[in-house]
Amino acid sequence: MEEEKTLEQRAMEAFRKRLTRQAVTSLQVCVHCGQCSEACHYYLSSHDPTMTPVYKMDRVRKVYKRTIDWLGRVAPGWVGAQDLDAELLSEWVQLAYGSCTVCRRCMINCPMGVDPAQVIGLARGVLTEIGMTPKGLAATVNVHLESGNNMGVSEEDYVETLEWMEEELQAELDDPRAKIPINKKNARLMYTFNPREVKYFPYLIQAAAKIFNAAGEDWTLSTESWDATNYALFSFDPGAAKIIAGNLERAVNHLGAETLVMAECGHGFRSQRWEGENWVGHHYPFPVLSFVEVQAQYIREGRLQLDPTVNDKRVTYHDPCNQVRSGGVIEEPRYILKHSVMDFVEMEPHGVDNFCCGGGGGMLSMTEFAKARIAAAKIKADQIAATEAAIVATSCHNCLDQLMEINKHYKLGVKVQNLSELVANAIVWE
Numbered sequence: 405m406e407e408e409k410t411l412e413q414r415a416m417e418a419f420r421k422r423l424t425r426q427a428v429t430s431l432q433v434c435v436h437c438g439q440c441s442e443a444c445h446y447y448l449s450s451h452d453p454t455m456t457p458v459y460k461m462d463r464v465r466k467v468y469k470r471t472i473d474w475l476g477r478v479a480p481g482w483v484g485a486q487d488l489d490a491e492l493l494s495e496w497v498q499l500a501y502g503s504c505t506v507c508r509r510c511m512i513n514c515p516m517g518v519d520p521a522q523v524i525g526l527a528r529g530v531l532t533e534i535g536m537t538p539k540g541l542a543a544t545v546n547v548h549l550e551s552g553n554n555m556g557v558s559e560e561d562y563v564e565t566l567e568w569m570e571e572e573l574q575a576e577l578d579d580p581r582a583k584i585p586i587n588k589k590n591a592r593l594m595y596t597f598n599p600r601e602v603k604y605f606p607y608l609i610q611a612a613a614k615i616f617n618a619a620g621e622d623w624t625l626s627t628e629s630w631d632a633t634n635y636a637l638f639s640f641d642p643g644a645a646k647i648i649a650g651n652l653e654r655a656v657n658h659l660g661a662e663t664l665v666m667a668e669c670g671h672g673f674r675s676q677r678w679e680g681e682n683w684v685g686h687h688y689p690f691p692v693l694s695f696v697e698v699q700a701q702y703i704r705e706g707r708l709q710l711d712p713t714v715n716d717k718r719v720t721y722h723d724p725c726n727q728v729r730s731g732g733v734i735e736e737p738r739y740i741l742k743h744s745v746m747d748f749v750e751m752e753p754h755g756v757d758n759f760c761c762g763g764g765g766g767m768l769s770m771t772e773f774a775k776a777r778i779a780a781a782k783i784k785a786d787q788i789a790a791t792e793a794a795i796v797a798t799s800c801h802n803c804l805d806q807l808m809e810i811n812k813h814y815k816l817g818v819k820v821q822n823l824s825e826l827v828a829n830a831i832v833w834e
Contacts, residue, residue, distance in 0.1 A: 670724030763806025
């Protein structure tokens with residue numbers, strides 16, 4: 405009978421298996437210049453050297469040197485090599501999950517082109533494989549796999565909410581032709597939601613429906629698969645990520661829709677658009693768009709008539725990390741705001757240089773790190789306060805929730821809204 409492997413042995417096997425060329429390159433190329441420090445909101449809010457991306461990478465590099473580097477195997481003390489033991493694994497949990505949102509701002513500020521997210525992802529993947537993922541994040545992924553969405557919303561509750569929102573939409577517009585179509589065959593677009601919209605923010609469903617109806621869109625929703633999120637991106641679990649991405653793909657194919665549109669969800673868009681085909685192992689037979697891109701397209705094509713004067717308060721925009729740095733959606737939200745509000749002002753810095761709000765990386769699901777998450781958000785709070793804006797717009801639910809917490813904790817006195825709310829409010833109905 406084969407002897408049961410220890411935690412350390414299983415961790416080392418996972419480390420060797422998950423050590424990619426990209427991670428090795430980042431581990432080898434880093435020259436410890438420290439430029440990444442000024443890019444990290446965790447370090448800037450605390451000035452704790454253990455919060456710097458280079459320090460976090462070094463805790464993984466020690467194992468790489470002990471395992472792969474010949475000198476680290478022969479004389480580990482000379483090069484700082486270290487075995488992957490239980491103590492170091494516990495430290496990885498704190499560094500890879502508790503003090504990093506994998507926002508990749510450090511990457512774009514690295515003169516050597518190092519991507520610390522590859523190294524942090526390596527550590528997260530090892531921890532996931534040996535069952536050391538923080539419980540909240542692991543539970544979110546498991547609920548999605550078991551129920552089809554990350555909040556366990558039943559199909560009955562989902563459909564009832566959609567029907568309720570359709571009634572509200574028709575009453576508001578005084579138009580029985582306004583629809584929220586479900587399981588419509590061969591529609592041009594299939595739209596998805598973040599489950600938080602169904603459970604807590606149904607008015608965002610109504611906002612999206614307003615936009616689609618005003619644009620005269622041929623669209624539908626699916627009951628087979630409709631959750632835009634994929635938290636396996638954050639736990640670096642490719643097996644679970646493949647299942648979740650594949651569920652959405654099958655739903656689009658079964659309905660015969662031409663295009664899949666992801667709700668205003670930063671990581672959801674990145675997961676399905678840029679990572680999904682790698683997970684499922686083939687190209688989708690349809691394009692994947694962000695709802696932000698679709699709204700901008702409607703405005704460019706004249707399919708939405710907007711009156712920006714109804715949104716007359718000053719608005720600033722927070723760029724979701726997975727949408728801007730890892731998704732390429734940069735100019736579209738600005739184009740939308742310039743046509744839907746009267747007074748738009750940028751945060752400094754903004755775009756790909758914008759600071760993470762602190763809600764990424766699955767951080768909101770890991771309550772044990774909440775205190776550190778809010779403390780690190782001081783950088784974002786200062787950014788918002790400097791704009792003197794009354795409204796902070798964003799296009800991501802994790803960002804939306806985190807910004808609301810920042811607003812409350814730092815007493816900013818702003819209103820936090822999704823882009824679609826501002827657009828729906830500005831629609832001129834014929």
